[in-house]
Amino acid sequence: MALINDSDRQRIAAAIRAAESATQGEIVCVIARNSGNYRFLPLLWSTLIALSVPAIVWLSGLWWTVNEIYFAQVIVFLFSAIVLNWTPLKMRLTPRRTQQLQAARLAREQFYANRLHMTRDRTGVLLFVSAAEHYVEILADEGINAKVPSGTWDDIVGQFVKQVKAGRATEGFLGAVESCAQKLQQHFPAQRENPDELPNRLVEI
16 A cells, blocks of 8 residues: 555645745655565564474473474464564564664665755755654755754654654655745745756655
8 A cells, every 4th residue: 555645745746846945955755665674583583483382392291293393383483474574563573773773774875866965055855754664854965954953853853753653644744844944944045046956756665
C-alpha cells in the first residue's frame, strides 16, 4: 500500500512551490518506506529458538530420535523466520539506536543524491521521513547553517514525528514545509532573482 497518494503528492508539491516563492531556500521532501531490511535480527532470534528445541524436548520427557529433533528444529526455524520478519514485529526486535543510525545514514545519502549541496547559495533543505522507523530529520546546507541558530528545526521535527506516528505523513510534510519557510524567510527572504533550482516533488524511495 502506498504511503502517499496522488492527491497528497500534489498538495506537497504545491506547498513546496509556495514556500520557495517567499525564500531563497530550496526545499526537497523525501519519504522512505524504511531505511533498512533488518533481516539479521529475525534470523538471529529464529536460530536461537530453533536451537532451544532439544532442551524443550528433553524437559518435556519426550523420547524423540535425532532425526525427529532435527526436523522439528528446521520447521521451528522456518516458521519463526517468517513470523518475525513481519514488519511490526521486526521493528520491535530492532534496537531503536540501530533504526536511528540506519535512517540517519539514508537521510544523508538522500541529501547528496537530490543535489541539495549544489544550489547556488548553498541554501538547500531536506525534509526526510523514514516511515517504519518513525524517523524525521531536517538537514540544511552550509549556507543556511551559517546563519540559522542551532536547534532551529527541533520543534518542527517534534511535530512532524507526531504526525508520522499517527499515520499522517502528508499533514506532517505540509506543516513542516510551511514552518521551514517561515524560518527561512527570516534569514533568506526571496530576492528579485529567485530561480527554482530543484524539483518541487515528493521523492519516494
